[in-house]
Amino acid sequence: MKKVIYKNIHNYFKFNGVHLNGEELRVAAYYFIKEGDEHEKALGEFLLDWFDDNWYIDLQTSGTTGVPKIIRKSKQALVNSALATGDFFGLKPGDTALCCLPVQFIAGKMMLVRSFILGLEIDIVPPSSTPLTLLNKKYDFVAMVPMQVQNSFHDLHKVNQLIVGGAKMDSSLEQKLVGLKTKVYETYGMTETITHIAAKRVGETAFSILPNVRISQDDNECLVIDAPLVSEERLFTNDLVQMINENQFILLGRIDNVVNSGGVKLIPEKIEEKLSNSISSRFFVGGIPDAVLGEKLVLVIESNNKDFDDTIFHLLEKYEKPKALFFVPEFETTESGKIKRKAILKSLV
Known part of the structure; x- marks a missing residue:
């Protein structure tokens, strides 16, 4: 059995500007569920799930290519994913982060887990198409979907590093983002890989894999992912790719499309x-x-x-x-x- 560290909250962690430990987060969770709006209720439910005695957490897939389903992942796998993201993007304790994604899905959950484990100072705002509009603070690390990026273009100066996922970013949006002072990355991943296992800076063509990930192709030239720290099984995707080297690939499209x-x-x-x-x-x-x-x-x-x-x-x-x-x-x-x-x-x- 691997050492369980998911309940350990980093000393630098802050939640909406306040230092909170695990027990204090559990108390906050009950308040969110009882008194909060829809996104706060989902936040409270996740916090209770994270700090319970189970080794696992249940995650809902998006249902892009089929019926949404529930998959079970170990909490340690989510911790491992957070550590890999921290290494890849150079995140350090005390960096500021913003969660503007629904916590019902893995992308929102992982913003919280990264903050717990890496010691980030995270602010939570209701998911919206313009999450930066009313904020007067600069953030070191933010995750958005393309629609939010499109609608927040004139506010992106408030973000140091931005990761974009959940849907394909079209080339017209990507071209607008090239050259900004903000470092913008398109990410590749899925619920089964606990969000991204690769990323590329806008303007670049090839994705680079995160630490502790290996990639290959199957007979149909689709991407195969070996990421033992986040998934016990080898993942055979439906994504057609062109392999550049053992660490990089170009995403061509889905074989089922x-x-x-x-x-x-x-x-x-x-x-x-x-x-x-x-x-x-x-x-x-x-x-x-x-x-x-x-x-x-x-x-x-x-x-x-x-x-x-x-x-x-x-x-x-x-x-x-x-x-x-x-x-x-x-x-x-x-x-x-x-x-x-x-x-x-x-x-x-």
Whole structure:
């Protein structure tokens, strides 16, 4: 049995400006559950779960590619993940952090765990699309989803290091972030890997893995992850990658999104990247059944306005040009904000 250290709270840890130990956090948890709003109730429930006598904690997956499910992870694995993040990003005791993500999901939980273990001074704010607007403080370390980054662009000077995950960052947003004084990183990971196991600075093409992680590819050229300190099992992903070396990879797209149109395999994410600067609304490309081609490539745009200039297709290769166009008033998404591509495409057939 590994030494249990998850109940040890770093002496430098602060919660909303106040030093609290484990017992004081448990007291705060009861208050949050009884008197708090929705995000505080979730915070209180997590704190009670973290400081109970169980060796594990149950986590909910996002349900991006299927039905959301509950997976069980050891608390020590979450500690190990926090330590790896601290090493990779050079976090030190006394650094300030902001949690503006829902604590119901792993990304929000891990901001708290990193603070407990690394001795960060963390502030908790209700999840919103503009979490920095009313804050007059500078933070050393913050995690956001792309929508929050997009809506907080003019406030990012308040952040030293920003990690962005939960959904793919489109190239137009990434280009806006390149050159900022704020160090912005896109992260790669999932609930099963306890958030990120790799990250890349915006403007770079390849992800670099965190400490104690090994990567390889399976026969379909999808990423395989060996991260024994956060997952007892080898993880076979559905993410197509190009391996640069044993520590770096380029993410190409998901194999379950690949469209086989007339024998030509198309990666939607690469097509979307080419169109990202030309379509202002949310959009994606995917495949629907076709009697001749097997699958037909289509472009789906979130909009009530059906005006569209298809001259932008000159940016694409011949086989990459969509055969049909659909407008959807509002995209169906997971609780964490990821677009449910398969469900939307199914509704169009």
